[in-house]
Amino acid sequence: MAVPAPLTQTVNGWLRVVPPWTLYVLGALYMGWLFWRAATDVALVEPIDWLERAYGLASLQLLVATLAVTPLRRFAGLNLLRFRRALGLLVFFFVLAHLLVWALLDVQALGAVWADIVKRPYVTIGMAAFLLLVPLAVTSNDRSLRRLGGAVWRKLHKLTYAVAVLGAIHYVWLARGFALEPLVYMGLIAGLLALRLPAPRAAAA
Amino acid sequence: GLGAAALAGPAVAQEDLEPNTLDQITSYNNFYEFGYDKEDPAAHADAMVIEPWSVKVDGLVDRPGDYALADLLDGLEVEERIYRLRCVEGWSMVIPWNGVELADVLAKVGVQEGARFVAFETTVQPEVMPGVQRGVLDFPYVEGLRLDEAQHPLTILATGLYGESLPKQNGAPIRLVVPWKYGFKSIKSIVRISLVEQQPPATWNLTNPSEYGFYSNVNPTVDHPRWSQATERRIGGGLFSSRQPTLMFNGYDEVAGLYEGMDLAENF
Numbered sequence: 116m117a118v119p120a121p122l123t124q125t126v127n128g129w130l131r132v133v134p135p136w137t138l139y140v141l142g143a144l145y146m147g148w149l150f151w152r153a154a155t156d157v158a159l160v161e162p163i164d165w166l167e168r169a170y171g172l173a174s175l176q177l178l179v180a181t182l183a184v185t186p187l188r189r190f191a192g193l194n195l196l197r198f199r200r201a202l203g204l205l206v207f208f209f210v211l212a213h214l215l216v217w218a219l220l221d222v223q224a225l226g227a228v229w230a231d232i233v234k235r236p237y238v239t240i241g242m243a244a245f246l247l248l249v250p251l252a253v254t255s256n257d258r259s260l261r262r263l264g265g266a267v268w269r270k271l272h273k274l275t276y277a278v279a280v281l282g283a284i285h286y287v288w289l290a291r292g293f294a295l296e297p298l299v300y301m302g303l304i305a306g307l308l309a310l311r312l313p314a315p316r317a318a319a320a
Numbered sequence: 321g322l323g324a325a326a327l328a329g330p331a332v333a334q335e336d337l338e339p340n341t342l343d344q345i346t347s348y349n350n351f352y353e354f355g356y357d358k359e360d361p362a363a364h365a366d367a368m369v370i371e372p373w374s375v376k377v378d379g380l381v382d383r384p385g386d387y388a389l390a391d392l393l394d395g396l397e398v399e400e401r402i403y404r405l406r407c408v409e410g411w412s413m414v415i416p417w418n419g420v421e422l423a424d425v426l427a428k429v430g431v432q433e434g435a436r437f438v439a440f441e442t443t444v445q446p447e448v449m450p451g452v453q454r455g456v457l458d459f460p461y462v463e464g465l466r467l468d469e470a471q472h473p474l475t476i477l478a479t480g481l482y483g484e485s486l487p488k489q490n491g492a493p494i495r496l497v498v499p500w501k502y503g504f505k506s507i508k509s510i511v512r513i514s515l516v517e518q519q520p521p522a523t524w525n526l527t528n529p530s531e532y533g534f535y536s537n538v539n540p541t542v543d544h545p546r547w548s549q550a551t552e553r554r555i556g557g558g559l560f561s562s563r564q565p566t567l568m569f570n571g572y573d574e575v576a577g578l579y580e581g582m583d584l585a586e587n588f
Contacts, residue, residue, distance in 0.1 A: 153559045154558070154559045154560075158347075160343075160344050160347055160348035160358070160555055160556070161348060161358070161411060161553075161555060162558060162559045163553065163559060163561070164411075166559065220559065220560065221553075222563075223562065223563050224563075227548065227550075227551075230548070231547070231548070235546055235547060236546075237546060288546075289546070290356070291356075291409065292352070292356070292456055292457060292527065293456075294356045294456075295356070295454070296356075
């Protein structure tokens with residue numbers, strides 16, 4: 116691990132006094148604000164599509180933030196480890212909200228929801244990512260960590276990588292052409308995963 | 321409006337043709353020259369230069385040439401047509417266009433024997449078009465119709481909206497409107513009209529032939545490979561609006577005869 120620069124040490128010091136639950140509060144406020152805007156802002160011509168995308172995008176952004184925790188600590192000495200569980204759980208809640216808006220407000224019919232999941236690959240992929248998130252959310256507490264043991268728990272939570280890849284593909288695939296923004300997220304996620312590959316062994320001196 | 325309801329066919333209730341607001345029609349657009357997002361055209365189209373404007377008419381016509389817009393429209397009757405617009409993405413609007421029948425323009429330039437299709441081309445102004453700079457599609461945007469589709473009385477060249485000049489994000493100063501086809505067929509900001517013998521290229525069809533056919537008639541029974549086309553959402557209903565069934569030919573049944581004997585799942 117890199118030795119933190121003085122500025123990073125200061126930031127780490129500040130972060131120590133921030134309780135992780137503030138992230139849940141901020142996440143809930145943001146989710147509620149997006150919903151309120153979709154329900155009331157007449158300037159949003161297509162509020163259903165807007166809300167669906169806003170929740171989906173927030174999920175991906177939180178996922179990128181979750182994946183950035185370890186590299187930031189390893190390469191910059193910035194310690195955000197205390198916040199990672201909250202970030203990960205917020206991914207789950209935003210994906211759940213995204214899914215509910217899609218099913219209840221957008222598609223509006225259970226049969227059509229099921230048909231889309233079975234027939235449309237980008238929906239299938241999104242659904243798979245959500246299903247993989249469920250065990251992660253369920254075991255994201257200290258009791259599960261103790262019961263499973265650190266090694267098993269860590270292995271299980273590597274599913275996050277699969278979720279990230281599926282989420283990125285889902286976003287690229289639903290665009291009508293090759294839009295720039297989905298490719299940026301795909302690149303970010305690929306980069307953050309590449310940083311986890313075992314480092315090539317330094318040549319013997 | 322000149323018999324707009326009558327044009328729509330008896331199956332469609334009158335309240336179904338309540339137009340969207342000018343604000344909705346001008347702030348939620350697909351015009352990829354200005355970017356991918358629905359807000360991009362309204363944000364960037366202002367810089368497009370539309371004066372002077374001329375349309376090159378060429379190919380199998382008696383009177384080819386570069387027509388100043390006013391000359392092309394001279395003597396033709398501008399009518400109001402309240403049409404439903406169904407986007408291939410699954411949303412729809414109702415738009416009160418002002419325009420002339422394409423058939424009248426074609427008659428004016430004189431369609432020659434042997435012409436079977438009409439090809440259209442959109443202006444390219446790279447310096448003011450961020451989407452062109454980024455090359456999000458192969459520009460210029462091109463589209464085409466079979467000659468009988470082009471000459472159908474429902475097919476218009478629109479020059480206005482709500483009785484005013486056409487806003488730039490909606491394809492000023494002159495655009496095609498073919499109400500029974502998905503919106504992307506109705507090419508915007510036209511600078512060239514060519515009468516040709518062979519089926520001309522169409523931008524979305526070139527970009528992804530398995531997803532966008534040359535005909536692209538609105539058809540609830542033929543799904544887009546990535547989403548159903550059975551229903552649509554009318555813009556303007558808010559967060560809790562219901563989907564409504566999509567109608568064959570977007571409700572314009574009178575065009576069915578154009579496709580008699582054709583397999584519309586094959587020729588989608």
